[in-house]
Amino acid sequence: MxxxxxxxxxxxxxxxxxxxxxxxxxxxxxxxxxxxxxxxxxxxxxxxxSFTEYDLFNNAEWVGVDNYRTILTSDPDFWQSLRVTLTYVIVSVPLRLAVALGLAVLMNRQLRGMAWYRALLYLPSLLGGSVAVALLWRQLFGRDGAVNQLLGMVGIDGHNWIGSPDTALGTIIILAIWQFGSPMIIFLAALRNLPAELDEAATVDGASRFRRFRHITLPLLTPIILFNLVMQTIVAFQAFTPSYIISNGTGGPVGSTLFYTLYLYQRAFAEFDMGYASALAWILMIIIGTVTAINFLGSRRWVFYTDEGRT
Structure with missing residues (x-):
C-alpha cells in the first residue's frame, strides 16, 4: 500500500x-x-x-406583478398576438417539416448534379428571413402582384392576399414553408447514416418502397424528427421580420398578422413601455419552455431509439 x-x-x-x-x-x-x-x-x-414601470426616460418604478396581471386579464392585443402566433406555429411547422422530409428523401439519391439541386433547395433558408425577401413577398401577393397576374391569365379574379384578414396570415405561412432548407439538410444527413441492411432485408422480403419507408425509415428518423420539431417550433415562436415587413409594422389587417414578437416590439420601441415589454418577453420564454417540455414528454410515445428500444 x-x-x-x-x-x-x-x-x-x-x-x-x-x-x-x-x-x-x-x-x-x-x-x-x-x-x-x-x-x-x-x-x-x-x-x-418586468416588475417595474419603465420608459427609458425615467427611473424604473416597482409595480410588482401589475404588468403580468394586466397582460393576462385586460390586454386583448396580447391574446390576439398569442392566437396568431400559435396558429402560425401549429400550421407552418408540420408543413415545413413534411416538405423538408419529402425533399430529403428525393435528394437522397446518387444522381448527376444532385449537389447543385441540394444547394438550390437550401438557398431559400439563407434568404427567407431577410427583409428583401419579405418585401418581395409583399409585392408577389399584393393587389397587383405576380400571383394575381398569373391568376388573371387563366381568367381568375385577383385577390388582395395581404390586405385581407382571411388570407394575410396564410401568405406568411407559405413563406415559412418555403424556408425548408435547414431541416431538409438535417433529414438528408440522417438518411445517409441509416443502416442500409434493414432496408435491403425488407426489399428481399418483398416489401414495397412505401412500406419500407413507413415501417423502417420513418421510425429510425424519429429522433431527428423530434430535433427538427423542437428547433423549428422555437424558431417559429420567434418569427418577426415577415410580419413586420408585410404588415408595415402594424400587425394588420385587423390584427391578423400581429405576431407575439411584433406586439412585444410595438410595446418596447413604439410605446417605450420597457417594463411591460419585459413581462411579455418572459411570458414568451415560459410558453416556449412549456411547449418544448411537452414535445419531449410526448416523444416517449413515438420516438424510436435503436439502442434502447421504443421509449
Missing part, C-alpha cells in the same frame, strides 16, 4: 497540467465574459424590469 504522502504527491497536478489548465481558463474567459454580459446580465435585468 503506498504511503499517504506519496499518494497525495501523485494526485497533485504537475507544472505542465497546471499550465494547460491556466491556458484553458484564458481561452474560455472571453466566452464566459460574453455569456455574463450579453446573456445572463440582460436576462436578469429584463426579469427585474
Amino acid at each position: 503506498p504511503e499517504p504522502g506519496l499518494a497525495a504527491a501523485r494526485s497533485r497536478p504537475g507544472p505542465r497540467a497546471r499550465r494547460e489548465r491556466r491556458a484553458a481558463v484564458w481561452f474560455l474567459l472571453p466566452w464566459f465574459i460574453g455569456l455574463t454580459c450579453l446573456v445572463i446580465g440582460p436576462m436578469l435585468m429584463s426579469a427585474y424590469l
